Amino acid sequence: MAVFAPDDNQSRHIRLAIAAIMALAVVVTAGTFVVDPAESVPDPVAYDDTTELGLSSETDAMMAGNATLPRTQVFYSQLQYVVGYNGIGSFVTSLSDGRTERQFGYPLVAYVETFDHQNPDTTSDGLFTATGAGGWTPAEEAHYVVDSDARMPAGEAVIPFRSREAAESFAADHSGTVVDWKSIRNRSFDVDSxxxxxxxxxxxxxxxxxxxxxxxxxxxxxxxxxxxxxxxxxxxxxxxxxxxxxxxxxxxxxxxxxxxxxxxxxxxxxxxxxxxxxxxxxxxxxxxxxxxxxxxxxxxxxxxxxxxxxxxxxxxxxxxxxxxxxxxxxxxxxxxxxxxxxxxxxxxxxxxxxxxxxxxxxxxxxxxxxxxxxxxxxxxxxxxxxxxxxxxxxxxxxxxxxxxxxxxxxxxxxxxxxxxxxxxxxxxxxGDALVADNTARNELFAGITVMTRPSGNAIVGNDVRNSSAGIQSSGTRTYIGYNTLVGNELGFSTSARGSLYEHNVVVDNELGARATTIVPSSRVVANDFVGNENHAAAGAGALRVWADDDRGNYWEGANVGRHSFGERAYRPTSPVDSALHREASAVTVRESPAAVLLDRLRGTVPGARSGSIIDPIPASEPYNPERIGAVTGPDAEREGSIHADWRAELGSLIDEQDTTHENTTNQNTTNRNSARVGDYR
Missing domain, CATH: 2.160.20.10 (Single-stranded right-handed beta-helix, Pectin lyase-like)
Structure with a gap:
C-alpha cells in the first residue's frame, strides 16, 4: 500500500535526526510514539475512534438522517491519535499548512470514506446524502466527483468513490466531473474557517x-x-x-x-x-x-x-x-x-x-x-x-x-x-453568536464560557478581570480576538478547535493561557503575555506551534539573552523559558551549551513534545502596547473597561484582504502544488 512520502530536505532531515537523538528521546518525546512507515501501514479505524476536526457536533447532528458528510481519517508519523476530518477539503487544505507537519509529523496514510453501494444522492436542499456508512479507501486509490450539484454546509462537496464506474454514474446524474487524487491535491478549497x-x-x-x-x-x-x-x-x-x-x-x-x-x-x-x-x-x-x-x-x-x-x-x-x-x-x-x-x-x-x-x-x-x-x-x-x-x-x-x-x-x-x-x-x-465589548468582574467560574461544541462564535473586545477564568470556549471555527484579560486565575483556554486567538492582551494572570485540545488545530498569534505567573501551559497532546507565517506572540522575557530577535524560539511550557520573565538566573541557564543543544535537538522532531508549546518567532515588541499600558500604568486602578477598536482594525484588514484576494488565491494554488508534504508515491 502506498504511503505519504516527505519529499523535501527538512523532512528527510527529520527522519535522520530521529535516529540521532534516541538517547534523549525519553526527555524530549515523552508521551508520544513514532510510527516507522517501513514497518507497517495502519488499517483504518472506526471513525468514532478518531480525534475529530472539522464541523461541530451540532452540525453533524443537524445533518444526521437526511444528509451525509464525506470523512477522512489520517495517520501522522509523530501523533498517537488518528485524526478525523469532516470533508475532503479540510484535510487537503491542512497539507499546505506548515503547522500541521510541525505539530503532527507527516501523514503516513489517509483513508477517505467512499459511497459506491450507499445509494448516493442529494436531499431536497441539495445536500449530499447516502444510506449507511461508507467504506474506507486509501485516498490515492479513490475517484472523486467534483463540481456537481451536491453540496455540504461548510463548503464545496467532494464525493469519493472506490470504483471509477460508481463515480462516473454519480457524476452523470448530478452534473459533476470525475478526478483523481492528484487533481484533488492541487485543488484550492474555500474552507469555512x-x-x-x-x-x-x-x-x-x-x-x-x-x-x-x-x-x-x-x-x-x-x-x-x-x-x-x-x-x-x-x-x-x-x-x-x-x-x-x-x-x-x-x-x-x-x-x-x-x-x-x-x-x-x-x-x-x-x-x-x-x-x-x-x-x-x-x-x-x-x-x-x-x-x-x-x-x-x-x-x-x-x-x-x-x-x-x-x-x-x-x-x-x-x-x-x-x-x-x-x-x-x-x-x-x-x-x-x-x-x-x-x-x-x-x-x-x-x-x-x-x-x-x-x-x-x-x-x-x-x-x-x-x-x-x-x-x-x-x-x-x-x-x-x-x-x-x-x-x-x-x-x-x-x-x-x-x-x-x-x-x-x-x-x-x-x-x-x-x-x-x-x-x-x-x-x-x-453558535454564530457575537459576544463583544462586555465587561466582567469577580466571576466565580469564568467571565465568558461556551460549551457543547457550537460553531462560528466571535468573542471580541471583552474585558474580564479578577475571575477564575477570563474566556473558556469550546466548539469549532471560533474567533477570540482583541480581549483584555487581567488578574484572573486563567486568562483563556484554547478549547475551541479550528479557531483563531489573536490580539488578546493577557496580563497579570496566574496562568495566561492553557492549551487543552489533544490534537491542536487552532492558531494562536499576535497575543501579548505580560506579568503572568506562568504565561502558558499545555495538557496532553502533540506539540502546539503558536505562530502563523512570520508572526508569533509577544512573551515578556522571551527575547532576553545573547541572541538577536528571531534567532531563538520561545517555549512557555519549558522550565527555563517559563521563568525568564520572573527570575534573572534563568537567563544564564538558557544560554548554557547544554540548553542550546537540547533546543536544537527538540527542533528536529515534529510532533514529539507532548504537553508543550513553542513559539518559533516570538515578537520583540507588544502588539497592543496601549492596552497593556492602560492596565499596568499608574492610573490602572482608576481605569474603567478597556475595549479595543476592533471594528476599525478588522474593517481595515477585511478591505486589505479584499484587494489581494485574487493574488492570494493564485499563490495558494502555487503553494499547494509545491507543498512540503508530497503526494503518495
Whole structure:
C-alpha cells in the first residue's frame, strides 16, 4: 500500500535526526510514539475512534438522517491519535499548512470514506446524502466527483468513490466531473474557517444596530390606555388595549401580576410592578410586545421545574436543561413571543430576570438585573431557551449566570457588564453568536464560557478581570480576538478547535493561557503575555506551534539573552523559558551549551513534545502596547473597561484582504502544488 512520502530536505532531515537523538528521546518525546512507515501501514479505524476536526457536533447532528458528510481519517508519523476530518477539503487544505507537519509529523496514510453501494444522492436542499456508512479507501486509490450539484454546509462537496464506474454514474446524474487524487491535491478549497468568522464580526455588530432600530419602531405606538385613568390595574389595561397601541403606567407601585396576550407596548414612568413572591410577575404570550421604563420585584423563587422529565435516556441531560431551566419564575417570562422588546427595565430577583422560551426572540437594551448575593441561591439574569437574544448596554449583578443561552444561535451580547456571577456569559449549543465589548468582574467560574461544541462564535473586545477564568470556549471555527484579560486565575483556554486567538492582551494572570485540545488545530498569534505567573501551559497532546507565517506572540522575557530577535524560539511550557520573565538566573541557564543543544535537538522532531508549546518567532515588541499600558500604568486602578477598536482594525484588514484576494488565491494554488508534504508515491 502506498504511503505519504516527505519529499523535501527538512523532512528527510527529520527522519535522520530521529535516529540521532534516541538517547534523549525519553526527555524530549515523552508521551508520544513514532510510527516507522517501513514497518507497517495502519488499517483504518472506526471513525468514532478518531480525534475529530472539522464541523461541530451540532452540525453533524443537524445533518444526521437526511444528509451525509464525506470523512477522512489520517495517520501522522509523530501523533498517537488518528485524526478525523469532516470533508475532503479540510484535510487537503491542512497539507499546505506548515503547522500541521510541525505539530503532527507527516501523514503516513489517509483513508477517505467512499459511497459506491450507499445509494448516493442529494436531499431536497441539495445536500449530499447516502444510506449507511461508507467504506474506507486509501485516498490515492479513490475517484472523486467534483463540481456537481451536491453540496455540504461548510463548503464545496467532494464525493469519493472506490470504483471509477460508481463515480462516473454519480457524476452523470448530478452534473459533476470525475478526478483523481492528484487533481484533488492541487485543488484550492474555500474552507469555512475562523478567519471567515472574524470577517463577519463587524457585520454582526451592525446587525445588532438594525435589530435595535426595528425594536424602537415596534415599541413606538400611540397611547390607548392610561392605568388609573382608563383602567384600574396594569393587567386590566393590557387586556383592554387594542393591538399595536401603548399602555401608559404612571409613577407608583402596582402590586399585581400581568399577562400580555396582545401586541402592545407597556410604557412605565417611574412605575414599579411588585409581585407577591409566587411565580412570574409579567408573562408575555404574544408577538411584538414591548416593555419599557418599569421596575419589577416580588418574583417567585422557583428557578426550574423539578418535575420536568427527559424525553428519552439519551436526551436526559439536554431535556432536563430545557424543560427545567425554561420553566422557572422570572421578572418577565416570554413564551412563544417573538419580537419582544425590553428597554430601560430593572428587575430584582432570586430566580431569572428575563426568561425567553419557545422562539421568544428578543431585543434587550438597558436592562438591569440584581440577583442573589450567593449564586447557589439565585438564577440567570437572562435565560434564553431556543430564543435568539440581542442584548446591549445592560448590567447583571449577582445570581447564577448573567446570561445563559441554550440553542440560541445568532444571538448578540455587547456593551454589557457582569459582576459577581458564577459565569458572566454562558452559552450552550449556541453558535454564530457575537459576544463583544462586555465587561466582567469577580466571576466565580469564568467571565465568558461556551460549551457543547457550537460553531462560528466571535468573542471580541471583552474585558474580564479578577475571575477564575477570563474566556473558556469550546466548539469549532471560533474567533477570540482583541480581549483584555487581567488578574484572573486563567486568562483563556484554547478549547475551541479550528479557531483563531489573536490580539488578546493577557496580563497579570496566574496562568495566561492553557492549551487543552489533544490534537491542536487552532492558531494562536499576535497575543501579548505580560506579568503572568506562568504565561502558558499545555495538557496532553502533540506539540502546539503558536505562530502563523512570520508572526508569533509577544512573551515578556522571551527575547532576553545573547541572541538577536528571531534567532531563538520561545517555549512557555519549558522550565527555563517559563521563568525568564520572573527570575534573572534563568537567563544564564538558557544560554548554557547544554540548553542550546537540547533546543536544537527538540527542533528536529515534529510532533514529539507532548504537553508543550513553542513559539518559533516570538515578537520583540507588544502588539497592543496601549492596552497593556492602560492596565499596568499608574492610573490602572482608576481605569474603567478597556475595549479595543476592533471594528476599525478588522474593517481595515477585511478591505486589505479584499484587494489581494485574487493574488492570494493564485499563490495558494502555487503553494499547494509545491507543498512540503508530497503526494503518495
Amino acid at each position: 475562523a478567519t471567515t468568522v472574524r470577517s463577519l464580526a463587524p457585520s454582526r455588530w451592525q446587525e445588532a444596530n438594525d435589530r435595535i432600530a426595528r425594536a424602537e419602531r415596534t415599541a413606538d405606538r400611540p397611547v390607548s390606555v392610561v392605568v388609573g385613568d382608563d383602567a384600574p390595574t396594569i393587567d386590566a389595561a393590557v387586556e383592554e388595549a387594542p393591538s399595536n397601541t401603548t399602555v401608559v403606567v404612571p409613577e407608583g407601585v402596582y402590586r399585581e401580576t400581568v399577562t400580555v396576550n396582545e401586541s402592545v407596548t407597556i410604557a412605565g414612568d417611574g412605575a414599579r410592578i411588585s409581585g407577591d413572591g409566587n411565580g412570574s410577575v409579567v408573562t408575555v404570550r404574544a408577538a411584538d410586545v414591548a416593555i419599557r421604563g418599569l421596575r419589577i420585584d416580588g418574583v417567585g423563587n422557583r428557578t426550574r421545574d423539578a418535575e420536568a422529565a427527559p424525553t428519552s435516556k439519551d436526551e436526559a441531560w439536554d431535556a432536563n436543561i430545557q424543560n427545567g431551566y425554561g420553566h422557572g419564575d422570572a421578572g418577565i417570562r416570554a413564551i412563544d413571543a417573538p419580537g419582544l422588546v425590553v428597554d430601560d427595565v430593572v428587575i430584582e430577583t432570586n430566580a431569572s430576570g428575563l426568561l425567553l422560551r419557545e422562539g421568544s426572540h428578543a431585543v434587550v437594551r438597558d436592562l438591569r438585573v440584581n440577583g442573589a448575593d450567593t449564586w447557589q441561591d439565585g438564577f440567570m439574569g437572562i435565560t434564553g431557551m431556543e430564543s435568539r437574544v440581542t442584548v446591549t448596554d445592560s448590567r447583571f449583578d449577582g445570581g447564577r449566570d448573567g446570561i445563559y443561552l441554550h440553542r440560541a444561535d445568532d444571538s448578540i451580547i455587547r456593551n454589557s457588564t457582569f459582576t459577581d456571577n458564577r459565569y458572566g456569559i454562558h452559552l450552550m449549543f449556541t
